[in-house]
Amino acid sequence: MQLPASNGIVAASTAEIPPTGCFPVPNPGECFWQTQPHPKSNHRSTEQLPEHSDIVIIGAGYAGISTAYHIVKDHKDFNKSITILEARGVCSGATGRNGGHLRPDFYGHIPTYIDRAGARAGAEIAEFEIAHLPALKKVIEEEKIDCDFTLTRTIDVWCNGEAAAKAKATFDSVVAQKFEYMNDAIFYTGKEVEGVSAC
Incomplete structure (x- = not known):
């Protein structure tokens, strides 16, 4: 999965990498909230992963996408490359499975x-x-x-x-x-x- 190249940001899926103990299961259950995926959910902005990147972000969920967004937004003269690596698609992990609920933990943990x-x-x-x-x-x-x-x-x-x-x-x-x-x-x-x- 890749996001469109913009401001030097490259995002890529590790879908072509064989699963190992550190990657998600190959056949996850389908999430109701993702039955109609966004057109960019599995987009890739480059054919090959870059050999070099100034910043590498692991995960295209809430935290990963927010990190990339704020790096670029907060630095108007930003000229570094960012690579976002995602095992499946944008928000395909916990961020997407929870149906978009963003809820602070007042006391649980x-x-x-x-x-x-x-x-x-x-x-x-x-x-x-x-x-x-x-x-x-x-x-x-x-x-x-x-x-x-x-x-x-x-x-x-x-x-x-x-x-x-x-x-x-x-x-x-x-x-x-x-x-x-x-x-x-x-x-x-x-x-x-x-x-x-x-x-």
């Missing part, structure tokens, strides 16, 4: 980061994820991207008591850190849940 690097580091990771929402909205508006972007609230649901209790304990541990962003999160249990119909 944050305690792990707190344990590893401290409370401030955990909060910074969550705040970084939260900052992606308005940043993505801004890019969509500035670039006039035709898509179904909807900025809305989100909800987690646990279907058994054990999972819900574990999630509540995690939630409470992050609330105890007094991170400002947690003021926007609510955990309902029991009868309280019955009154929640939309988020």
